[in-house]
Amino acid sequence: MTLENITDTASEHEGDTVWSEGGGWLDLVPRWVQMLFVFVVFVALWDAVTRFGFVSPIILPSPLETLLDLIFVGKNIFTGGYMLGALWITLQEVFYGFLLALFIGVGLGVIVGETAFGERAIMPYLVAIDTMPKVAFAPLFVAWLGFDIDSKVALAAFIATFPIVVGTAAGLHAADTNSRYLFKTMGASRLQTLLKLKLPMALPQMFTGLKIASVGVMAGAITGEFLGGGKGLGELIRTAASQLNTPRVFSLILYLSIVGLMLFAFVSWVQRRFVFWHKERVHAGGE
Amino acid sequence: MPAAAALSPTDAPREPVYQLSHVGKTYARNAVTALDDVNLTLRKGSFSSVIGSSGCGKSTLLKIMSGMISPTKGRVMLQDKPVMGPRRDIGMMFQQATLFPWRTTLENIVLPIEIRDGKKAAKAAEAQARALMELVGLKGFEDTYANELSGGMAQRASICRMLITEPAVLLLDEPFSALDELSRDFMNMELQRICTSRDATAFLVTHSIPEAVILSDVVYVMKPRPGRVAEVVEIDLPRPRTLDMMTTPKFGALVEHIRSSLDKEAFV
Ligand SMILES: Nc1ncnc2c1ncn2[C@@H]1O[C@H](COP(=O)(O)OP(=O)(O)OP(=O)(O)O)[C@@H](O)[C@H]1O
């Protein structure tokens, strides 16, 4: 026991020394300083490019112009201007699209992952559709559902569904033989096994799918607006671009990415709450 | 009579709990005869082990005894009723603890009740689960999530889960072979203590001859192609068994006997 302890501490110390030697002085600089450094260099380069007239201001506005427009758009949104209305519409598209994708995706995922019929007869079609460029369906959705938010919700959901199906179907196979065997010896029904064993086991992979979907759903909603009009942020971007108002395009994109980031962060937060037990395994894997 | 020698001298042989007679299993898929004419009787409160080389049909035997698969020949009777499928009076334990990390230790232990009788019954069984946790030395870990338990603690919890339905027979599939040797010896003694205190009837599959000898009243030595019981060895060491007994000449002789019985097979 004592010997083990001694060798343990010894190797730990050794590890420490090697690690700090390999890291160098950069390890002493906080991460946010390093990130700030990259940001400053980026803005300086950007400023130089516009200031010395390498590109015309119509193509690339200066950082200052962009910042001013950013503030303008921000004011408009926070004072309840027309841009808030546009943001609200895009948010609705994203929300309903995500919700729809969640229900259809998990439903299809369970059918495909749980039944032999689903795996044999439905999965090939899903794979075939998944390989298609899904935004190409946008005009169809507009033709079917009109220029209102419905067609954008449909496209957003259409794009976001597949990663959820794949995550769910793959996750349902994650339960090991021993667990399945145990459930059988406990006399569990198929539904009980699904609800109490396979779905919880599938959660980590389902959330991987949900995160991919949360990115896709934004892309779907904006693409839908580009191609099918409406009154959302995508439409504002399209209008600004057609008026060569590039600073506006930039700042709208920035606000959009904040929305996307928030959705992603929300999904990650829910995951940490519900799949708290998986955290450790991820951590161990990373070491 | 040698059978009586296994039990403490004051007791008469007790009633059989689990009986297999002329059990055979041929897998249709590859026409492999995994078991041929297996007979065994587990008496109330006894501890039996099966030992044998890889592929001699131990897992097949355990699957039949747990009601997971049906034999192609013979009779399998538990408490005078034929085993036709999974039953609540059969408790099982595996090499891996197989606890579910999204449940606390207590919730893991009452899972068999929850599945068979629903959430309400599971809630009602919690008092009993707490008592079991105290028996196996897990008191204080009721609300710990399963992935925060050590290997040995996890196996203790799975012992509780196995016992919660008050099964008539315990089927143990190399339960401690994933643990290090020290914990393994210790857990074996714990297992003996728990089985004795519950008057449990246990059946253990193991690859370790000393483990089989120190725990069992009867050791079944199996041989492959076709899988069959080649020898039944009575272990008449006194109870309770202690780890010190492993150094006695009698223990050594029993281990040697079983080893040579297994070795003969290796050269056939
Ligand atoms: N599901 C199955 N289908 C067909 N053959 C099988 C099946 N399961 C086991 N067998 C065969 O039956 C024989 C006995 O297998 P079994 O798994 O019962 O042996 P075992 O004693 O548990 O071996 P081990 O010690 O390696 O676990 C082997 O020849 C094996 O190939």
Ligand SMILES: [Mg+2]
């Ligand atoms: Mg086996």
